[in-house]
Amino acid sequence: SARIVNKVNGIQLCIIDSLGNKTNFASGYRDKKKEPITSSMCLRIGSTAKLFANYLIQKSVQDSIISLDDKLSKWYPRFPNSESITIRNLLMHKSGVAEILSFQRFLMQCSLFPRKVYSTKELIDFLSENSAKKAKQPNIKYEYSNSNYILLAAIAEKIYNKEYKYLIDSLANKLNLFNTSYIKANNSSLLVNGYDKDLIPFPWGYVTKPDNTSWTSLAAASGGIISNAEDLCSFFNYYVNGDGLNQAIKSDVLTFEPCVHKDTPEIIAIGLGIFQFKVDGIEYWGHEGQMIG
Numbered sequence: 001s002a003r004i005v006n007k008v009n010g011i012q013l014c015i016i017d018s019l020g021n022k023t024n025f026a027s028g029y030r031d032k033k034k035e036p037i038t039s040s041m042c043l044r045i046g047s048t049a050k051l052f053a054n055y056l057i058q059k060s061v062q063d064s065i066i067s068l069d070d071k072l073s074k075w076y077p078r079f080p081n082s083e084s085i086t087i088r089n090l091l092m093h094k095s096g097v098a099e100i101l102s103f104q105r106f107l108m109q110c111s112l113f114p115r116k117v118y119s120t121k122e123l124i125d126f127l128s129e130n131s132a133k134k135a136k137q138p139n140i141k142y143e144y145s146n147s148n149y150i151l152l153a154a155i156a157e158k159i160y161n162k163e164y165k166y167l168i169d170s171l172a173n174k175l176n177l178f179n180t181s182y183i184k185a186n187n188s189s190l191l192v193n194g195y196d197k198d199l200i201p202f203p204w205g206y207v208t209k210p211d212n213t214s215w216t217s218l219a220a221a222s223g224g225i226i227s228n229a230e231d232l233c234s235f236f237n238y239y240v241n242g243d244g245l246n247q248a249i250k251s252d253v254l255t256f257e258p259c260v261h262k263d264t265p266e267i268i269a270i271g272l273g274i275f276q277f278k279v280d281g282i283e284y285w286g287h288e289g290q291m292i293g
Contacts, residue, residue: 010037012229046289049225054273080132090148091273098134099145110214118217142259146222153221177231
């Protein structure tokens with residue numbers, strides 16, 4: 001099976017057909033005690049969370065609240081290169097903004113203080129004050145950075161005058177995504193543990209337990225959502241096939257240009273925040289996601 005070949009302890013899968021019927025699968029375990037994983041359990045979805053921020057921004061473009069050509073300086077005039085960075089640059093990872101995970105202080109803080117909760121303002125203030133030396137010229141080349149979507153979430157908070165958690169909760173309620181939440185799980189008993197032995201240099205390994213909020217709040221809109229395969233399947237189907245966005249917006253989102261993603265060679269192109277993958281000769285759309293553990 002794919003789970004065994006890729007050495008994954010547990011896996012969820014949801015398939016939705018052309019009539020909207022969903023079929024769920026689950027295989028493996030939720031923890032080292034080998035409790036079986038089920039389709040109703042939840043996981044920290046990592047960068048797949050960017051699709052939610054993407055949708056909120058695209059909806060605001062459709063509603064003529066903002067434009068893809070608006071500059072970051074409209075909301076954050078003191079941010080490095082803000083006069084040259086557009087919403088489109090942020091969506092396509094062409095802003096040149098420094099990767100927040102390149103600052104070692106956050107990696108140590110998250111590891112030592114697992115219940116810490118970072119606010120959007122705290123992250124933006126840090127990037128405003130410390131990212132200039134690592135910044136690159138905007139709109140030159142694709143370079144993946146989680147900071148782009150932290151900025152997009154901050155912009156969404158300003159244009160809707162709501163905290164990002166409220167925006168995600170409202171979208172989840174609208175679409176009946178009962179297992180989708182921001183930073184903290186709706187039901188911690190259903191949240192799967194994560195086990196890391198590669199990214200965090202602790203000789204005894206590292207466990208992201210259900211009450212861990214440091215990593216999800218640091219990731220914020222770039223990776224701070226908890227969900228499961230069924231909810232993600234429903235959301236992505238609504239995004240691409242539903243009536244939330246008009247056809248012109250969807251066409252723009254799915255207009256791809258080639259890119260090189262060094263950690264994922266299967267990614268061959270990027271649209272407005274959605275990737276085009278090629279695996280075994282088959283092309284498909286979506287977004288990958290990784291999280292500590």
